[in-house]
Amino acid sequence: xxxxxxxxxxxxxxxxxxxxxxxxxxxxxxxxxxxxxxxxxxxxxxxxxxxxxxxxxxxxxxxxxxxxxxxxxxxxxxxxxxxxxxxxxxxxxxxxxxxxxxxxxxxxxxxxxxxxxxxxxxxxxxxxxxxxxxxxxxxxxxxxxxxxxxxxxxxxxxxxxxxxxxx
Numbered sequence: 001x002x003x004x005x006x007x008x009x010x011x012x013x014x015x016x017x018x019x020x021x022x023x024x025x026x027x028x029x030x031x032x033x034x035x036x037x038x039x040x041x042x043x044x045x046x047x048x049x050x051x052x053x054x055x056x057x058x059x060x061x062x063x064x065x066x067x068x069x070x071x072x073x074x075x076x077x078x079x080x081x082x083x084x085x086x087x088x089x090x091x092x093x094x095x096x097x098x099x100x101x102x103x104x105x106x107x108x109x110x111x112x113x114x115x116x117x118x119x120x121x122x123x124x125x126x127x128x129x130x131x132x133x134x135x136x137x138x139x140x141x142x143x144x145x146x147x148x149x150x151x152x153x154x155x156x157x158x159x160x161x162x163x164x165x166x167x
């Protein structure tokens with residue numbers, strides 16, 4: 001990892017699960033799940049989601065294997081967001097035989113809503129200031145992702161909702 005390593009490690013080292021969540025995730029080791037994670041180190045969504053789900057995987061006994069999106073496009077294209085976007089990260093949860101059990105990503109609903117709101121404030125793409133304003137928006141959002149524990153918790157809540165169907 002070359003990009004966002006410091007920020008990702010900061011989230012990982014700062015994020016913790018409450019006792020209720022620990023109890024929930026400690027039900028999963030008997031399922032012997034593993035997950036393929038399509039990601040890239042430059043991805044802001046991965047910066048937020050990967051460390052939170054790594055922490056969850058420790059309690060749930062889920063083995064994570066990381067795959068670089070652009071080196072695994074055949075697999076990525078099976079998990080397009082809205083049927084068109086190679087949005088990452090994608091977490092593909094499987095049983096020990098490789099049967100898909102759940103898929104999560106690239107964002108929690110709360111983070112998606114925030115991003116949509118922020119994008120709605122940008123000028124039109126034709127506007128000469130669009131690129132600069134978009135870069136500024138993503139820079140500010142990246143800073144927020146690294147410090148806003150409510151965003152971290154939204155990832156936890158969303159993944160918990162997805163995985164509860166496996167119990």
